[in-house]
Amino acid sequence: MSFLHLPDLAARALGGAVVAANDDFFADRAALVQPYPVREHPEFGYRGKVYDGWETRRRREPGVDHAIVRLGAPGIVRGVVVDTAYFRGNYPPQVSVDGTAVEDHDLTGAVWTPLVAPSAAQGDTANAYAVDDDHRFTHLRLTMHPDGGVARFRVHGEAVPDPRDLHGTVDAATPALGGRIEDCSNLFYSAPANLLRPGPARDMGEGWETARRRDDGNDWVLVALAGETRLREVVFDTSHFLGNAPGWVGITDGAGGVVVPRRPVLPDTPHRFRIAPGAVPVSRLRVDIHPDGGFARLRAHGELTPAARAAAAARFVEALPDAHLETLLRAHGAADRAGLLDLLTASG
Structure with a gap:
């Protein structure tokens, strides 16, 4: 289905x-x-x-x-x-x-x-x-x-994250806040969704690994973030990948904008790529591994933009069942969904 x-x-x-x-x-x-x-x-x-x-x-x-x-x-x-x-x-x-x-x-x-x-x-x-x-x-x-x-x-x-959980620095790739895998080049050995799981991988089987390439291309995975994010760092973790880690990695915004220029990476190592403070906010990350192989975890630490937090608050309020809505209206002293949304947006 x-x-x-x-x-x-x-x-x-x-x-x-x-x-x-x-x-x-x-x-x-x-x-x-x-x-x-x-x-x-x-x-x-x-x-x-x-x-x-x-x-x-x-x-x-x-x-x-x-x-x-x-x-x-x-x-x-x-x-x-x-x-x-x-x-x-x-x-x-x-x-x-x-x-x-x-x-x-x-x-x-x-x-x-x-x-x-x-x-x-x-x-x-x-x-x-x-x-x-x-x-x-x-x-x-x-x-x-x-x-x-x-x-x-x-x-x-x-x-559908609670907007009260979206303040400050977050991992915008985590599924708990709406991060998800949109596409990938290959999932022969394991699912790319493993990359976004909380906590460290316990072994290589808890990461994403592709089949061995026999051509001139490379493998990649596309990740949708919780919303438009001003990134502070991206963690590219090859823990447990010893003889099959990629040789190089490059990260873009999915539309060609460079987030992390292509660079060599090491086996069995959590790499922390610092992002310049003035970098353009992004809503997706495309991770290109060269030529193939696998890695264990991907993290995208940063702050959601005000517009992204406002959009998340609107979706949250719209999706509330009536009984939960009534609980929050009483707790916040709001009259209706619109009033609750105003309060949640203002508190951000």
């Missing part, structure tokens, strides 16, 4: 977590947002077959089972994947998904919006469901009808 290329807003690496479940007797709810591929476990434990996923006990009364996931990057959900890998005789015949948005992670009195109506699910399958709702959510509730097991829950969408 078309939404599968979008970031996983519930990713553990971004701070996503399963914060509640009514039951996880057989298998731990925390597995739903783990970043690694689902593993099959042939062994049995004290409570039965071991599963890499969330599994509830068999229901003997009417009802449903649910788990609540906090999104690491709150935003607009375009689709979800309910992966029942290795759950073959114990998967839920139907699943549904609801969303809510709250302040400070307090779910007391949360108002839930249906995003995926009760829909058929298959066992041992990555069940994908599109979502048609333009509101910003902070938590999702996955419900199994009536019970069973789910291995992974992926939430694909567009991060």
Whole structure:
């Protein structure tokens, strides 16, 4: 489906977590947002077959089972994947998904919006469901009808950062603020989205690596930043890339404007490229590696321009569900969305 290329807003690496479940007797709810591929476990434990996923006990009364996931990057959900890998005789015949948005992670009195109506699910399958709702959510509730097991829950969408988090120097490439991979030349070995993950890479597999080139070209990746940014530095980190780091790198704004002139780079090294204070703000970075190879992380430290922060505030306010909007109106003493936007923009 078309939404599968979008970031996983519930990713553990971004701070996503399963914060509640009514039951996880057989298998731990925390597995739903783990970043690694689902593993099959042939062994049995004290409570039965071991599963890499969330599994509830068999229901003997009417009802449903649910788990609540906090999104690491709150935003607009375009689709979800309910992966029942290795759950073959114990998967839920139907699943549904609801969303809510709250302040400070307090779910007391949360108002839930249906995003995926009760829909058929298959066992041992990555069940994908599109979502048609333009509101910003902070938590999702996955419900199994009536019970069973789910291995992974992926939430694909567009991060909508809170404008109160965009002041000062930020990493404008982080998915938590809306940074994303737009395109790349090659993803033979690993996904370029790894480049933007928080924290250092633990090994080469957590970076981006291309196939070996046998021509005169070079590989590249194009990154959209959270908004127009006055860069202070770009971090190009080749950690763990020892015999396959690029020989050279050059960075532009995606339209030909030079951000970092082509220069040699070293294996297994975090390079910090300082940007001149008077440099033109940019909204994209194209990183050209010569001729091929891979690297672990990309950071784009700087300040969003006033126009970019104003645009982010407008998108945030427009995407607020009614219940979350009412909470913020009371907190800021605003009368409506326009008044809230004025206050948030003025505070920047």
